Amino acid sequence: MSLTDEDEALIAAALNGSPLAWEKLVRRYESKIYNHGLRLMGSSSDAMDLMQEVFLGVYRNLHHFRGDAKFSSWIFRIAHNKAIDMNRRKRLMTTQTRTSDQEELDFLDLIPGETNIEPDNMVSEQQQNKRVISMLSKLPLEQRLVVELKMFQSQTFEEIANLQDISVNTAKTRFYTALKKLKVVSEKVHALP
Amino acid sequence: MPCPKTQHILQEYFADDLESLAKEKIESHLLVCEHCSNELESLLLTQNTLTQWKNERTPHWNRGMELFRREHQAPISGFSLWHRLQWAPTVTCFAMMLVLLLNVNFISSQEGFSVSFGSTSDDSSVIAERLVAFQEEQRLAMDALAERVEDRQVSNNIELLQTVLDQNQQTTAENLNRIYVFFEQQRLRDLEDMRIGYQDLVDNDYETIRSLQQLAQFVSYQSPER
Ligand SMILES: [Zn+2]
Numbered sequence: 353m354s355l356t357d358e359d360e361a362l363i364a365a366a367l368n369g370s371p372l373a374w375e376k377l378v379r380r381y382e383s384k385i386y387n388h389g390l391r392l393m394g395s396s397s398d399a400m401d402l403m404q405e406v407f408l409g410v411y412r413n414l415h416h417f418r419g420d421a422k423f424s425s426w427i428f429r430i431a432h433n434k435a436i437d438m439n440r441r442k443r444l445m446t447t448q449t450r451t452s453d454q455e456e457l458d459f460l461d462l463i464p465g466e467t468n469i470e471p472d473n474m475v476s477e478q479q480q481n482k483r484v485i486s487m488l489s490k491l492p493l494e495q496r497l498v499v500e501l502k503m504f505q506s507q508t509f510e511e512i513a514n515l516q517d518i519s520v521n522t523a524k525t526r527f528y529t530a531l532k533k534l535k536v537v538s539e540k541v542h543a544l545p
Numbered sequence: 546m547p548c549p550k551t552q553h554i555l556q557e558y559f560a561d562d563l564e565s566l567a568k569e570k571i572e573s574h575l576l577v578c579e580h581c582s583n584e585l586e587s588l589l590l591t592q593n594t595l596t597q598w599k600n601e602r603t604p605h606w607n608r609g610m611e612l613f614r615r616e617h618q619a620p621i622s623g624f625s626l627w628h629r630l631q632w633a634p635t636v637t638c639f640a641m642m643l644v645l646l647l648n649v650n651f652i653s654s655q656e657g658f659s660v661s662f663g664s665t666s667d668d669s670s671v672i673a674e675r676l677v678a679f680q681e682e683q684r685l686a687m688d689a690l691a692e693r694v695e696d697r698q699v700s701n702n703i704e705l706l707q708t709v710l711d712q713n714q715q716t717t718a719e720n721l722n723r724i725y726v727f728f729e730q731q732r733l734r735d736l737e738d739m740r741i742g743y744q745d746l747v748d749n750d751y752e753t754i755r756s757l758q759q760l761a762q763f764v765s766y767q768s769p770e771r
Contacts, residue, residue, distance in 0.1 A: 366613075369617040371610060371613050371614055371617070374608075374609070374610070374613050375608055375610060378608040378609065379608070382603045382606075382608070383600060383602070383603050386601070386603040386604075387598070387600050387601060390601060391598070396604065400604060400606065403603070403606075404606065404609075407608070407609050408609065408612075411609055411612065411613065478599050478601070480597040480598065480599060481598055481599060481601065483594065483597075484594070484595055484597065484598050487594070487595070488595075499595070502559075503592065503595055503596065504595075504598070508561045508562075509560065509561055510561070524556045524557075524559065524560060525552075525556060527556075527559060528552065528555055528556040528559065531559075531588045531591055531592065532588070534591045534594075534595070535587050535588055535590075535591040538590075538591050538594050
């Protein structure tokens, strides 16, 4: 039985009301979604919020899952949309008024410490993870998402383009632009004592 | 020296499925262009930094289990209610057996209902005593019973019960029919006994009634003079 078949069997059982099947399905994906959330949102509490929203979305829409896409793609599509929603909400909550377009325009204008993720919020125990989060936090969400999906979820540019409703070329450009920015950021991070 | 092709070359370098021709072109350019190859190296180093990520443990959470259980509880309880209802015919049979064994009589007349236990083919005085003792008590009991029946109708329990009975085995239905027929015969016979008992009672008390009539006549005769 392949992983995809197992997913579908668990979904069918969960739809039939089996709490065990639901729990097993959640267990299979919670770590992926939680770590995905950590990289995207930067803090454990936001990652938890995102993860709970994602699984609530999965639960509410499970009967819509048709199986023509892989469940893993489906859940990351939900995560993608939830991350964008959450980011929008966080923007509204903070005093930051800059739009993502503006951020993209001045992406090379890096001022140290200018980040929407406070280092205090990072609970990552590993230095390495802290560095990754710090680097990613310098990217606008659209670019962060492309890097995340490409490098951590091994999605193709076509899948990413489809998800973000952009052309494949734009997706490639976004990835390249993001990598260039990350390079600059990592050099700064390296330069830190 | 900056290269005008850098963006295109590197963007395509990270593409998913590069045609072999395009791949050759990119690789040959990277071999000759120092700027592009240096840039690529630093980007790969950046990627490498990102892949140092170690998955962190998910903090404890309820996994939506409460929500799941809450929303999937209703059909389960309905199922067990159905199971409980399947006992209804058996319970009914048992109750009817008791009715037969105790020889309970339900008498319906214009005055109301009355119920008595044991044979009614005793002498008429016993019947009369029982009638007097039971009439009020049983009327209250029947009222309460009628109320309960109404309550049940409201909650559609009778319909459910009927459905359950319909769905039960043929044998149960046959048994119920036989018991009912037997019960009905018994009831009619006892009713006839009761009628005779009443007649006797009326005959015996004829004199008393006569006296009462005379008294009434006397009273009505006396009153105009007051
Ligand atoms: Zn070049």
